[in-house]
Amino acid sequence: MSDLLRLATAGSVDDGKSTLVGRLLYDTKSVLADTLEAVQRASVDKGLSTPDLSLLVDGLRSEREQGITIDVAYRYFATDKRTFVLADTPGHVQYTRNTVTGASTAELAILLVDARKGVIEQTRRHAAVLALLGVPRLVLAVNKIDLVDYDEGTFEVIAKEFTAHATSLGYPMGTVLAIPVSALRGDNVVAHSPHTPWYTGPTLLDHLETVPVEPDPHEAPFRFPVQYVIRPRTPEHPDYRGYAGQIAAGTVRPGDEVVVLPAGLRTTVERVDTPDGELPEAVAGRSVTLLLADDVDISRGDVIAAATEPPALTDELSATLAWLADKPLRHNQKVLVKSGSRTVRAMVTELRTRFDEQRLSTHEDPETLTLNEIGQVSLRTAEPIPVDGYTSRGRTGAFLVIDPADGTTLAAGLVGAPLPLLDKA
Amino acid sequence: MTAIIEPTQPTLDALGRLESEAVHIMREVAGEFDRPVILFSGGKDSTLLLHLAVKAFWPAPVPFPLLHVDTGHNFDEVIDFRDRVVERYGLRLVVAKVQDWIDDGRLTERPDGTRNPLQTVPLLDSITENRFDAVFGGGRRDEERARAKERIFSLRNSFGQWEPRRQRPELWNLYNGRHRPGEHVRVFPLSNWTELDVWRYIQRENIELPPIYYSHEREVYQRDGMWLAEGPWGGPRDGETKVRKTIRYRTVGDGSCTGAVESTARTLDEVIAEVAASRLTERGATRADDRLSEAAMEDRKREGYF
Numbered sequence: 095m096s097d098l099l100r101l102a103t104a105g106s107v108d109d110g111k112s113t114l115v116g117r118l119l120y121d122t123k124s125v126l127a128d129t130l131e132a133v134q135r136a137s138v139d140k141g142l143s144t145p146d147l148s149l150l151v152d153g154l155r156s157e158r159e160q161g162i163t164i165d166v167a168y169r170y171f172a173t174d175k176r177t178f179v180l181a182d183t184p185g186h187v188q189y190t191r192n193t194v195t196g197a198s199t200a201e202l203a204i205l206l207v208d209a210r211k212g213v214i215e216q217t218r219r220h221a222a223v224l225a226l227l228g229v230p231r232l233v234l235a236v237n238k239i240d241l242v243d244y245d246e247g248t249f250e251v252i253a254k255e256f257t258a259h260a261t262s263l264g265y266p267m268g269t270v271l272a273i274p275v276s277a278l279r280g281d282n283v284v285a286h287s288p289h290t291p292w293y294t295g296p297t298l299l300d301h302l303e304t305v306p307v308e309p310d311p312h313e314a315p316f317r318f319p320v321q322y323v324i325r326p327r328t329p330e331h332p333d334y335r336g337y338a339g340q341i342a343a344g345t346v347r348p349g350d351e352v353v354v355l356p357a358g359l360r361t362t363v364e365r366v367d368t369p370d371g372e373l374p375e376a377v378a379g380r381s382v383t384l385l386l387a388d389d390v391d392i393s394r395g396d397v398i399a400a401a402t403e404p405p406a407l408t409d410e411l412s413a414t415l416a417w418l419a420d421k422p423l424r425h426n427q428k429v430l431v432k433s434g435s436r437t438v439r440a441m442v443t444e445l446r447t448r449f450d451e452q453r454l455s456t457h458e459d460p461e462t463l464t465l466n467e468i469g470q471v472s473l474r475t476a477e478p479i480p481v482d483g484y485t486s487r488g489r490t491g492a493f494l495v496i497d498p499a500d501g502t503t504l505a506a507g508l509v510g511a512p513l514p515l516l517d518k519a
Numbered sequence: 520m521t522a523i524i525e526p527t528q529p530t531l532d533a534l535g536r537l538e539s540e541a542v543h544i545m546r547e548v549a550g551e552f553d554r555p556v557i558l559f560s561g562g563k564d565s566t567l568l569l570h571l572a573v574k575a576f577w578p579a580p581v582p583f584p585l586l587h588v589d590t591g592h593n594f595d596e597v598i599d600f601r602d603r604v605v606e607r608y609g610l611r612l613v614v615a616k617v618q619d620w621i622d623d624g625r626l627t628e629r630p631d632g633t634r635n636p637l638q639t640v641p642l643l644d645s646i647t648e649n650r651f652d653a654v655f656g657g658g659r660r661d662e663e664r665a666r667a668k669e670r671i672f673s674l675r676n677s678f679g680q681w682e683p684r685r686q687r688p689e690l691w692n693l694y695n696g697r698h699r700p701g702e703h704v705r706v707f708p709l710s711n712w713t714e715l716d717v718w719r720y721i722q723r724e725n726i727e728l729p730p731i732y733y734s735h736e737r738e739v740y741q742r743d744g745m746w747l748a749e750g751p752w753g754g755p756r757d758g759e760t761k762v763r764k765t766i767r768y769r770t771v772g773d774g775s776c777t778g779a780v781e782s783t784a785r786t787l788d789e790v791i792a793e794v795a796a797s798r799l800t801e802r803g804a805t806r807a808d809d810r811l812s813e814a815a816m817e818d819r820k821r822e823g824y825f
Contacts, residue, residue, distance in 0.1 A: 326579035331578045377531075435547070492690070503690075
């Protein structure tokens with residue numbers, strides 16, 4: 095079992111997300127005494143009688159002044175079983191931008207709803223975005239269960255509605271769990287609540303500690319974007335020539351036949367090298383250095399891939415974009431596309447559909463994409479690049495769209511990702 | 520066809536994933552920037568950073584020079600260690616001495632004698648003079664809540680300032696290092712590490728650190744609830760008395776505001792047990808400068824601090 099879980103939170107304003115995260119940190123004793131004292135002092139200054147746990151996670155002064163969370167914040171906590179990296183994503187303005195960012199590295203997402211309000215539009219949209227990004231597992235935290243008198247019926251209605259929604263988005267049975275919690279009082283966050291005897295499932299922390307984490311795609315065809323060519327030219331290593339990178343997908347072993355793209359040269363892996371010694375095998379997620387049998391011309395941006403199942407080489411991309419910038423997409427806009435370790439010039443040649451977040455449907459032939467909007471586009475790149483379809487966790491098929499003028503990140507791109515998914519939101 | 524060998528460790532453990540992530544980040548910088556530099560003080564985080572850089576480019580030498588912003592308020596053991604490490608790896612070390620900036624009037628000594636906040640100007644001046652475009656720092660998001668919102672690639676404007684509301688979204692493991700002339704990018708490969716991860720990795724990799732991180736005896740005096748040592752930055756004031764204590768340092772910074780903790784942890788095992796059981800954050804326990812105000816770190820970061 096993996097001893098590290100990366101997760102993200104998503105929720106609307108006032109669902110108590112900061113309080114829930116604060117509660118997780120507090121109850122796992124990840125908040126140390128000096129931090130807690132500072133929170134207690136600040137709570138007293140605000141005239142509160144109990145410590146406001148949300149103050150643990152509101153980082154910036156302007157956030158504390160306004161009582162809102164602006165930006166994705168990263169939290170770290172650990173138990174005896176696992177280490178957790180949590181991307182805490184605010185749910186109001188720029189919600190898509192923040193949710194997409196948090197979801198891009200998450201193996202599990204916690205969605206919050208207020209038990210008094212149940213599943214609302216934003217919950218459905220958040221779930222759709224998480225599904226689009228391929229976050230493998232969801233937890234619905236039905237918060238403020240104390241405010242509905244710990245009523246089983248209320249919880250069941252919400253849990254059923256959400257599970258049905260998640261199923262329609264493609265989540266298989268067993269990947270979605272609803273838990274009745276009160277972040278404020280701590281019910282079912284770390285310890286089972288005496289107020290919900292009817293709930294027999296795990297507490298939130300139990301679930302996070304034991305939920306299976308899908309490993310990086312070991313079984314997928316091998317993909318290795320070359321980041322850097324290592325050529326020491328030192329007396330000890332006069333002829334060493336290694337290709338450094340992080341395995342994006344699959345497994346590599348000495349003797350494997352590979353193809354180098356976009357050039358299309360074929361060769362064999364001679365050695366999988368690390369400073370700690372050669373490896374008989376290395377899997378997705380690992381940073382290694384490959385030595386190849388033939389002296390071929392390879393540089394940063396190339397992809398070394400399984401010769402039997404290479405990625406497509408194309409200069410025409412069909413992709414889904416989540417627009418993250420204040421300035422809207424323009425017709426025939428020239429952009430930079432960063433895919434793996436390669437950055438190429440590209441043009442958005444067609445905007446086919448836009449996901450309408452109000453009507454929860456797709457529009458054909460929209461004029462533009464603006465902040466927080468998701469749409470399907472065609473892109474033409476200045477040169478053919480190797481691409482795979484987007485897969486969960488974005489190791490392949492994910493790209494950034496960058497403004498060449500000022501370097502702004504304009505959009506998150508998913509090769510061929512299924513926007514129709516969002517129609518079901 | 521080579522025989523298939525049974526995998527010994529098909530999935531990376533937590534430290535292995537953090538290491539691979541940091542190595543990936545360093546190689547991205549080497550591939551995309553013209554003049555990167557590693558901030559190196561000889562402290563544990565920057566020593567770890569250098570160790571990861573050595574691994575990222577092995578068997579080639581580290582393709583970056585080092586920059587130390589020297590407050591002049593140093594522990595001798597740390598400077599000795601710094602110089603030995605630089606020599607061992609054959610690296611170029613640029614030292615920006617705060618004293619030089621004070622001597623020629625670009626900086627003024629503070630009334631409290633603390634020089635930590637004075638490091639920002641020499642840091643930014645050195646970045647400009649050397650035209651560094653990527654600056655590696657050992658900052659971690661678990662250290663402090665303003666840092667929790669920092670990106671791994673953090674763009675600084677031409678005044679070196681951090682603008683928290685204008686940060687770029689950071690997705691997957693794709694980093695956007697584009698910057699305009701005069702701007703630079705701070706890069707934090709240890710963003711996702713915690714203090715305990717750092718110590719466990721130091722143990723696993725058997726990384727040497729300056730001896731002051733381990734328990735030793737030292738003459739110290741108490742101020743603001745912290746044990747400070749006498750040095751070029753001054754000593755006990757009226758009413759403060761020196762006592763001999765068994766202590767160690769959890770962080771190493773400007774001597775005037777870095778406190779020691781009482782500790783008998785002499786080995787890595789003992790340090791790890793102590794850190795795991797500690798009820799204080801490393802900054803709260805040992806850094807006077809972060810106690811100034813609720814937003815002390817946020818303010819210094821906006822100005823261009825590490």
